[in-house]
Amino acid sequence: MMIRKEVVVVGAGPAGLSAAIEAARAGADTLLVDLNLKPGGQLFKQIHKFFGSSSHRSGTRGIDIGKLLVREAQEAGVELWLKSTVVGLFPGYKVGIQRGGDDETKELVTVHAKKIVIATGASENVVRFKGWTTPGVMGAGAAQTMVNVNHVKPGQRIVMLGSGNVGLIVSYQLMQAGCEVVALVEAAPNIGGYAVHAAKICRAGVPLYTKHTIVEAVAGEDGCLRQVVIAQVDETFQPIPGTEQTLEADCVAIGAGLKPSAELLRLLNCRFMFSGAFGGYIPLHNEKMETSLSGIYVAGDSTGVEEANTALEEGRIAGVSAAEQLGLIDGARADARRTEIWERLKALRQGPFGERRQTAEDEILREYAAQVGVPAEEVMPEVLTEAI
Amino acid sequence: MCLRMEHHVVLDTAHQAPTVEITVDGRPVSAYEGEPILAALLANGIRVNRYTVKRHEPRGLFCGIGQCTDCAMIVDGIPNVRTCITSVRAGMVVETQDGLGKKVAP
Amino acid sequence: MGLIETGYLEYAELFSRQTLPTQERYAKGPVAIAECVQEIPCNPCESACACHAICVGEPITRLPRVCYDQCTGCGMCAAKCPGLAIFIVNKAYSAQTATVSFPYEYYPVPKVGDVVRGVNRKGAYQCEAKVVKVLSPASFDHTPLVTIEIPKHLADEVRSIERKCLA
Numbered sequence: 111m112m113i114r115k116e117v118v119v120v121g122a123g124p125a126g127l128s129a130a131i132e133a134a135r136a137g138a139d140t141l142l143v144d145l146n147l148k149p150g151g152q153l154f155k156q157i158h159k160f161f162g163s164s165s166h167r168s169g170t171r172g173i174d175i176g177k178l179l180v181r182e183a184q185e186a187g188v189e190l191w192l193k194s195t196v197v198g199l200f201p202g203y204k205v206g207i208q209r210g211g212d213d214e215t216k217e218l219v220t221v222h223a224k225k226i227v228i229a230t231g232a233s234e235n236v237v238r239f240k241g242w243t244t245p246g247v248m249g250a251g252a253a254q255t256m257v258n259v260n261h262v263k264p265g266q267r268i269v270m271l272g273s274g275n276v277g278l279i280v281s282y283q284l285m286q287a288g289c290e291v292v293a294l295v296e297a298a299p300n301i302g303g304y305a306v307h308a309a310k311i312c313r314a315g316v317p318l319y320t321k322h323t324i325v326e327a328v329a330g331e332d333g334c335l336r337q338v339v340i341a342q343v344d345e346t347f348q349p350i351p352g353t354e355q356t357l358e359a360d361c362v363a364i365g366a367g368l369k370p371s372a373e374l375l376r377l378l379n380c381r382f383m384f385s386g387a388f389g390g391y392i393p394l395h396n397e398k399m400e401t402s403l404s405g406i407y408v409a410g411d412s413t414g415v416e417e418a419n420t421a422l423e424e425g426r427i428a429g430v431s432a433a434e435q436l437g438l439i440d441g442a443r444a445d446a447r448r449t450e451i452w453e454r455l456k457a458l459r460q461g462p463f464g465e466r467r468q469t470a471e472d473e474i475l476r477e478y479a480a481q482v483g484v485p486a487e488e489v490m491p492e493v494l495t496e497a498i
Numbered sequence: 499m500c501l502r503m504e505h506h507v508v509l510d511t512a513h514q515a516p517t518v519e520i521t522v523d524g525r526p527v528s529a530y531e532g533e534p535i536l537a538a539l540l541a542n543g544i545r546v547n548r549y550t551v552k553r554h555e556p557r558g559l560f561c562g563i564g565q566c567t568d569c570a571m572i573v574d575g576i577p578n579v580r581t582c583i584t585s586v587r588a589g590m591v592v593e594t595q596d597g598l599g600k601k602v603a604p
Numbered sequence: 605m606g607l608i609e610t611g612y613l614e615y616a617e618l619f620s621r622q623t624l625p626t627q628e629r630y631a632k633g634p635v636a637i638a639e640c641v642q643e644i645p646c647n648p649c650e651s652a653c654a655c656h657a658i659c660v661g662e663p664i665t666r667l668p669r670v671c672y673d674q675c676t677g678c679g680m681c682a683a684k685c686p687g688l689a690i691f692i693v694n695k696a697y698s699a700q701t702a703t704v705s706f707p708y709e710y711y712p713v714p715k716v717g718d719v720v721r722g723v724n725r726k727g728a729y730q731c732e733a734k735v736v737k738v739l740s741p742a743s744f745d746h747t748p749l750v751t752i753e754i755p756k757h758l759a760d761e762v763r764s765i766e767r768k769c770l771a
Contacts, residue, residue: 145564145583146563146564146583147532147534147583147585157508157509158686159648159684159685159686159745159747160686161644161645161646161686161687162645162646162664163645163646163647163664164647164648164651168646168647168648168686169648169651169652169684169685169686169745170745171508171745171746173509193583195564233561233565234561243555243557243568244556245545245546245547245556245557245558245559246545246558247560248558248559248560248561248562249560249561249562251561251562251563252559252560252561252562252563252582253562255562255563255582256537256540256559256562257503258509260533260534260537261502261503261506261509261511261537262501262502262503262537262540262541263501263502263503263540264501264540264559265501266501273611285710285767286506286507286508286709286710286711287503287506288503288505288711294611299609300608300609301607301608301609301611304642304644304687305607305608305611305613305641305642306639306640306642306686306687306688306689307687308607308608308611308612309607309611309612309613309639309687309689309725310687310688311611312610312611312612312725312726312727313612313723313724313725313726313727313763313764314710314727314764314767315723315727315766315767316727318610318611320609332545332546333546333555333556334545334546334556334558457645457663457664458645460643460645460663460664460665461643461644461645461663461665462642462643463644464644464645464665505711505712506711507708507709507710507711507713507746507748508709508746
């Protein structure tokens with residue numbers, strides 16, 4: 111079954127919603143696809159107030175920004191398919207979708223698009239220790255989803271591994287849900303995330319164990335998590351024997367970072383590069399958020415792990431650029447919009463946390479200019495010299 | 499121990515959806531219509547979703563967003579259903595999956 | 605060791621990064637103390653203040669500066685701050701006691717008259733305290749501001765209360 115759309119956006123998080131809104135407002139027939147039960151991506155899990163400036167709706171909770179975006183998408187006439195997984199991207203802008211229905215049936219559909227935006231976000235990193243597969247050990251994002259979206263506690267006594275912003279914020283949110291965070295464990299000597307987040311959980315009495323790691327998750331008779339063993343680490347992050355401590359816990363939340371998920375673009379041989387600051391392999395893109403393949407755009411965490419505000423802005427650029435390429439927005443207006451958005455992105459990438467990402471973004475744009483230049487009109491054969 | 503969150507300063511925890519009954523490994527379990535099956539199981543203290551093929555080790559919630567398949571169970575006879583992104587319907591029959599699950603005739 | 609190693613701010617570090625009110629200003633009544641010492645892009649406190657007493661400016665990574673003479677201690681900034689890093693301190697509450705107002709987003713939120721356990725930035729118990737005010741108007745967007753009465757000599761230390769964790 112073949113359906114025609116002008117713009118298909120894959121992923122209905124902040125980047126995808128923004129891209130779809132821009133494209134639809136410009137007049138494009140836009141389809142937004144997401145495999146989850148609800149739109150919003152990670153936004154509906156962010157119950158805390160956002161940082162940034164007033165143009166980024168700072169001081170507003172992520173959930174409220176999510177509701178606003180979903181409403182804007184509806185008002186702009188974006189068609190939304192939920193419970194639908196994009197299973198393939200094919201030459202000629204064909205998108206293979208396993209479309210879900212209300213009664214849990216699924217049908218395979220091909221959507222023939224003119225422009226595609228990939229906004230598939232990121233996936234959680236894993237830290238392996240003995241017993242890491244024990245039920246009760248999960249990603250910090252999973253714990254966050256359970257409390258903030260499903261209103262179910264993932265456990266009662268939580269050990270959080272990782273002190274980046276995810277580890278810090280989710281620890282706070284688990285306490286808001288009524289859980290006890292018995293330890294925050296961080297291998298580095300410093301906290302990785304914002305000091306103000308750490309300050310909140312410290313004054314809530316959460317013990318912070320820097321220079322420590324988890325060495326074992328111990329299961330009870332039911333096969334589920336019962337205890338967690340932590341140990342101090344040396345300068346090479348190796349556990350120091352004899353420093354083990356056992357904590358009673360029924361949940362470990364691993365907040366060890368995210369890595370971009372843009373695997374769909376591999377199917378079209380889009381060019382990638384490794385960016386440590388952005389969390390892993392990211393698709394090369396230019397100032398229009400266009401990949402090495404003409405008409406295929408990318409936005410949000412799938413282009414580099416950052417935050418909701420940067421995802422929103424990148425989504426806007428992708429939507430505007432897709433609409434421009436369809437002839438729905440003239441070049442001058444599109445350029446003006448992009449310039450204004452890139453200024454806001456620069457503002458977000460300032461300070462000791464943002465500078466590294468700004469440097470990384472500059473590098474991506476330089477590499478794109480050097481390796482790609484002008485995006486290709488057809489899928490290129492795979493570049494075998496590139497390590498993937 | 500019930501793990502449902504009943505109070506929250508920021509979130510409205512009042513349930514809008516009706517309560518329905520599903521069966522899990524033959525036992526009746528109370529759930530909210532439309533919530534992810536996995537959430538209903540966790541709320542009722544059920545943390546094991548399946549067992550691995552070779553070593554018969556238990557698996558449960560890991561990513562929560564349909565990426566890792568640790569939460570896959572047999573739902574209404576169909577195996578490998580990701581319970582974290584599948585909604586509860588009244589009368590659903592959910593079973594702990596052992597191994598790969600049997601292929602279901604179309 | 606500083607905030608990024610320990611997770612909590614020692615008073616000396618706060619003192620080195622923020623100009624704090626003079627004794628004369630403290631004697632006049634409640635005042636906002638922004639315990640914000642790290643440069644991140646953030647400025648909602650600036651627009652929250654009806655008296656224009658807080659300045660962040662450009663670039664928005666700059667630390668907020670409170671003009672203490674203009675500040676009335678109303679608490680809007682404390683409720684708006686995404687980092688929950690602003691506190692309202694009133695060292696003029698009474699001869700022996702001061703009050704500290706802090707954002708508190710845990711259930712259960714204490715009620716006026718409750719006796720609670722005041723803690724410092726490390727979460728360590730400091731003193732018993734009485735809840736004298738709880739503000740949670742719609743404009744605070746679900747960030748209640750709790751005011752507790754404490755011995756005056758602890759006004760620079762107490763910044764929250766022990767949570768009643770639900771089993």
